[in-house]
Amino acid sequence: HRRERNIASQVRNRLPQRMLDLLKEAGELGTDMGWEVYAVGGFVRDILLGRPNLDLDLVVEGDGIAFARRFAAKLGGRVKAHSKFKTAVVILDDGQRVDVATARLEYYEYPAALPTVELSSIKMDLYRRDFTVNALALRINPGRYGQLVDFFGAERDIRNKTIRVLHSLSFVEDPTRILRAIRFERRFDFQIGGQTMRLIKNALSLKLFSKLSGTRVMHELQLIMNEEDPLACLLRMQELGIMEAIHPLLSLDKERVQILTELVKVHNWYKLLYLEPPVVPWKLYLLGMTMGIKRDQIDQVTGRLHFTRREERDFFQLRDQIGEALMKLMGWKEGRSRLSRLYKILHPLPVEGILFLMARSRKEYIRRNISQYLARLQYVEIEVNGKDLKNIGIEPGPIYAIILDKLMTAKIDGRAETRHEQLNLAKKLNKELSARFEEESGD
Template identity: 45%
Template structure:
């Protein structure tokens, strides 16, 4: 005899698994091992679809005659009732189909299909499809009930893509979603509401290893069905990350565990009392036990195995600026302003060990200076009752110390030395992260592009999907290198921003908390390549033999001594390194380490602004410190079709009113304009510069009219046309063509003034000025009727660099002039005389300036179609110059 069974207190996934198994074992009988959940009982009473399954009664089974036992949705010997008695018989073959992971004491089978999907019904649907076994609509409906119940209507975190694919397959085979809705979506009855009330009133939270565990208990003289449903309501009501519900009903203790925290595996915990399940959901039924006894066993197991969720070294800011005890309060005030900090750890002089002895706050410093005490040493008024943390101090202890003792800044010490600090911002971020992880519903999807809630998340899968394979493999390899060197390495900058925007970007920038050059040199010892270090800046360029180019830098902070000046750079932490950047969208970083590869750091709301398509500065003095950021803000706004935030726009207007841009050096301003002209559509950016009154900082008479924008658009068309020719690129490229067009409304004296202001080189000045000077006469020549001969076009255009010719093409009218210029670009400028100087020598013509004149005349003749070929050219020269003329 063959028997198909499942766990006691069977649910729809049990029924679905058994129904599918009967398609695989048509001679087997379905038998429930024990009770069923109430929705399942209702299904048999109310739904015509239940006729697809005809279970036998347990009491009618001759256990001694069973030769094959098929287990679905379970492999726990404690959850199959009397069927456990036959395990171990040599004549019994056990086949197992389940989606729960194996636990130590689980039954092992001759056949095992155990796979990590959201429901056993999913696994069975796939197996039937593999074997080409079809389903009736009623059977498909039963399997769909199993998937929907077990995955929370495909919304629980345990749901996999395979569950959705299986549901789609069942829908195609006739599954009735109306039936599914009738039995999956249901409210609590009066008894369950009363039970929920008792659980809520008994609920208490205890921290185990820094993880809050909600424990709720209740007792009933009679059985109340669907405890799991009640516990779901409890969890959703209180928003707990881990819930342990224990209910005494009749002579048994029922346990339901739900976990949203990766630190607590519900299935492993339930196994302590003979139950099972998976990481996020598990249950157990315990005989001969008490509620308090079961609770003690579960919590003892948690305490024995728990590890602190978050430790100080994971959330601290490092390195931290300190001040020696003998320094004055006035010096402390200057340093606080210089570095933008509010608290300094006070340390002994380095010669005395440099140990922490107190804290001094900005408030104390400024009040002391107000009272004319600025020359006093900081140790005079420092706070000495300071609570500190070690690198391994758990978050729960840090939280307690900082909140209960009103300490806004907690130094992290190792061997008495300050290695970092936890600020209120660090603490709030860690607590908020923990709260989100504990309360995010299981059904919340993991957004690959723009996760809106989680502070920390892993984007390794997104990297694998969107980065080129060689680059992703390289990043994977250096993660191991970083761990071996004991340093933190991050992927930063535009490549991370563009990863979320879905834009290809191969410019990989790495930031190292430590010696960036040493890390770059270590890379090329492991991966074939070469390194170019720049020691004054702590940066290096790694060029791999594979062609990959990687920029490596030490994490650093910048101090601006005066507005618009170049900054002083000092080594710092990743957080401060990101804080020095221009806009929030450029502050995202991805950790590259074996343990946390792909972990995203977002200290400043960069993902939010990417999602909201907003350009936002990090702090209010950003444009004062570096006015070039205004040009970058506009460039990014137009490139990505974002909007500058209202506050950032106000700061731009303030910078304009303060005339900060005149403090910029010419090369820096020219560099920003060059980058603008390298964009896909510079005209939009130039228009925005005009809107914000920024063009006057290039020249006060420079503005943007509608005609100017049309001219810039025609420059774009001309450059795009030229690019399609695949000819040699312009010597200086597109930016010089745009620059010439931008300045063409100005008088030549004004253009020279701009060139001096921007420190434009003499060569580039010539590229701008020559087409301006020649444009009127050239365009008159090219517009003549009848059209000029090709030789005349060549004479007019050949002295002008290609950038100037493209500028003329963009502004040329009428069409005949455009045609003449385009024919010169594609053909005329490449025409050469049919003979060479050697031929002239052979003809007896003495070398000299006459060679140049002859060759020019031959080129002109060739352009106009005569002479044709080498022989005619030789005859033409002989006729005109004879055979021995010296000129």
Template identity: 40%
Template sequence: MAASPGPREAATGGEAEIAGGRLEVILGHVNVDFDALASMVAAKKLYPEAVMVFAGSVNRNVREFISLHGDVLEFMDPRALDAEAIDRLIVVDNRIADRLGEFKDLPGRPGVEVFVYDHHPPSPHDMRDVKDYGEEVGATTTVLLKIIRRKGISITPFEATLFALGIHEDTGSLTFAGTTYDDADALAYLMREGANLNVIAHFLGPSLTPNQHELMKRLLAGLETIRVRGLLVAVAKARMEEYVEGASVIAGKLAELENLDVIFTLSEMQGRVVVVGISRLSQVDVNEVLAGLGGGGHSKAGSAVMKGVTLGEAEKRLRAELEKKVRPLVTAGEIMSGPVRIISEDTSIAEASRRMQRTGHTAFPVVDGDGKLVGIISRKDLDKAGHHGLGHAPVKGFMARDLISVTEETSLLEIQELMAANAIGRLPVVRGDKVVGIVTRKDVLRALHGSNYLRGFAPTGRAAGLTRSEVIDLIGRSLPGEVQGLLRALSRVAEEGGYEVYLVGGVVRDLLLGYPNLDLDVVVEGDGIAFARLLAGELKARVRSHRKFGTAVVILPTGRRIDVASARTEYYERPAALPTVEMSSIRQDLFRRDFTINTMAVALSGGRFGELLDYFGGLRDLERRQVRILHNLSFVEDPTRIFRAVRFEQRYGFQLEHQTEILARRAVEMEIVGKLTNARVRDELIDIFSEPCPLPFKAVERLQDLGALRTLHPDLEVTKAMKERYRRLERHISKAMGLAGEGAKKWIPSLAAMLEELPEREAEKWCHQMRFRREDVEALMQCLEKVPGIVGALDGEKLSPSEIAGFLDPLSAEALAYLYVLGGPGARKSVENYVRKWKDIPLEISGHDLSAMGLKPSRKYAEILARVRDEKLDGKVKGREEELALARRLAFGGRGNG
């Protein structure tokens, strides 16, 4: 039989090599479910010459479906196959040989090629030496359908219905944790191709047979709940005299009926024990647990068939596996926020209200003089007291005293129960009688569903974002070896000193975007300065510290800097004011930052090295290519963020997120930008105009669009002339800066292009108001006052080299670059000749020679040497003797030197 070409997965993008004359067999697994059936049919579309064979029993609802559609489904009886003739197995929805029934010995046999299409995670029991085209998605049908669509193979409405059944069943209709975007996209496609919802609904929820009802009743009677590492796990046991199919369906119905997060059923039937597991909790990976019993599946569901054991023995082995494989519940100590803002019981209502308004909290724990937790005061309590004119009274008269607290060891499950039973949204965490942290509803939801859950986002189908191994791989591929070595040194020092240390800021953002950025900024939970000193000792570096801010700079012998800061939070006393800083946790430190894309961190300490922290949906916003602020008062608190938002938007080709743009415009309308200190605006402008072209002009246009350009100066606006200057800047600035030389500041000509249409006095006044450095103001004013006139001269009549040098010698490097940008071909050629030939042309005489002639030192020295240089530039004198002769004539006329 001629074999058809098999597709390689996207990793290779090619076709699997095939020889002619093969018998190809498509197999699934024993106890065929809809995902296995649909995957077999999908594989048949890719391998049309292959035969489909069941490896073992078929679930009852699947068997019913097959009996109704026998005319369009062709399966070969395994007894009619010559096993010796099989030289290719296409295995779907399965990667374990023991689940191939009577075909389990074929993988590994010489001459048998095995292709695997699966969606289950790898396990120690997987077949070896196979061509694995699996992906970790919600259903194997999704894997195969992606290839079918990519190859442009059409499907019928019947196939669309079957494929949808497979995806719906294995993803719980897109509700199981392993579900991905690809699964949802596949279902949308299948709907377009005519998937029949009535058929899907009928076969997804089949009624139970009398025997299944009986088994379910017995399992319910034998159900007990055990606690494993703080988790409640339901274990149900039953014996049946005859074999009953559909144990997985029954387990699912039991979980729904009893509202169970985790259930394992053990059904003893005809000399075997069928074990089915279902879990809604990340701490219980069903695949891991059942792998120890010879079974498998995926993290949320799976099964095992145990032969030659009693029900009691099977239960004992299951419990042993649970003890080994169940991960401990998260505790309050792991998810709490800290340090906690507390207030004394003697604090006045008015002061407590001010603090609460400043920090945005909705409640404060209250402590007595010894620091002991004695109550909690809420915003509602403070508002009521203030309304009654009791602002002077201490909070102890209004606080709630019957508070509920937890310890660091309290499990997540107990925290949930306490919050639900008492209708409270936060729990103080105490060590003895001292407050060490607080757990909120948000902390609980993040712990249950991942750090991005509250943003409504699970990047790449995983609630926690990128895995550690993915981040470590990214570091290895993107950062130079020297920087990787420094990160390892940071990790080592953190581990030895017991510090939690994180890489933060732009380097994390750019690492994820694939942009070069070697600035190392780290945050330390604890004393950042003490950590910096330890790090400096390790790297033989020196430290500059700022105790007031808890920051330090570690300066390596090579000159490279590592900025170290203690985790801190900040608040603003009034709009546009500088922030007040307090020590805090990494989460609060990240929350104080400007945009979500800058709030991500990478853990560097020990076993956490490479762990990505993304509390605020930064990874999602990178993927959506948008700039988003963290809260609605962000621009009011710090209007410089408007300028930074525009810079990031233009640099990365992003867009301001819709609400962020509305709030930016509102802040401009409120004239808050005008309350900023000019130096802070200046720094943001330098950053914008230091960006490569054409980004500065795009930023200027965007600032005008937002209404922010006129906040810099009321006469600033984008004109055709300005647009032309920036067009020239984009075309010529790279070469111009090369001519200007090392150390020239690109932002000066870039900013000058925006300011040129302001009157010169206004421009100079503005530069001083912005508190630019004196030399920068001088360079800017040369660009604005002198360059336009020089451009006209150089592009006009032909000038001698000395005349050109006369124009260009007084210019700063930045003004020279600006002249090159604005000039025509003549001016640009003049600048090139000046820099390369004339600027640094040496004279062979000096003031010593003039002195030797008998000329007394005076300003005349400079005049004579300048004239000699001019003549040399124009080619009228050559060599030392001619220079001396010219100098003598200039000094003494025809009289010689006596």
């Protein structure tokens, strides 16, 4: 292990104590069981980049599942094992997840007089990965703790800010790596290396994307939408012709770039201010990516992305709801229109739909009022319930829903703020409504 740089001090400086304890425990357990254990992948990359990352991936040169079981028993937690893949997830009692994989020992027969050699199995494990920057391992066994295992020049690539594949068939093996290359490039503000870029272009000209399943494309798209700046990735995809390669209808025109720009702004604003309800980024951005696609063509896109029936129905419904809401919003004028009217327009929509409307509207006062809705209006509750209506002598029936709805409207518009006012209004509404009801049934 002569040439392995030791980065223990960086590890110590950049990780919380709890994580350092986990690494130490895992290394000690490995030694107890007679196996080398490594932290690998994005976790190690992010230590070198100085970015927080608490997704711990371990590789064990031995039996990963047996290791995971002992680890969980030692630290307190449970194990989900996948025996087919020889992997396990440990979920510790504090919620921390640790992924454990097995690096198989593989023996290679050499011809003639040469002996059978045992190739370092961590090397084989790392060689199957996507990019050099993700193909780093960190030794954690006592005595070797903190030694960086870098077979493929990852440290140099990190220094030079380069995304580079490990071999020339990488994208042929798995074209989704093209999307991953773009995602990491934009996230870290790196550059895809020259040879790697040629391999991407080659893969695209071979139309490897068309062979890729919709489920896998969608999964990578979702990861892109979860990034801090999804638009940067989408623009890069457009530049390389990947949008068209996924589906010609997804090509980003000026209008779509504009709405996506607004969506990123609105989404960041929302994340800063609110935790609830959470936004599902792909639902939000897919609305922008598919803007302008006609009703009778949109199923081509959802079909390509392999949406389930249910996902498709929900997505179409959301688009229809937004279309309807947009029409209604055009007629809503601040000061002249009631706030309860806005409430009724927005209330049926999920948060992604509401944020989309915000991004779509040019009028400052519409944005401001939608913001009011998210901050306050959506949580308004009235001070009376069905039981109260019964107590003041209103006969239970369908009239309850009507009265409660009208009380809500009145409260939002500031016409019945207190419980007292609401009870009075309920009595009055009951009289009016029952009179009207009798009139109608008397006809």
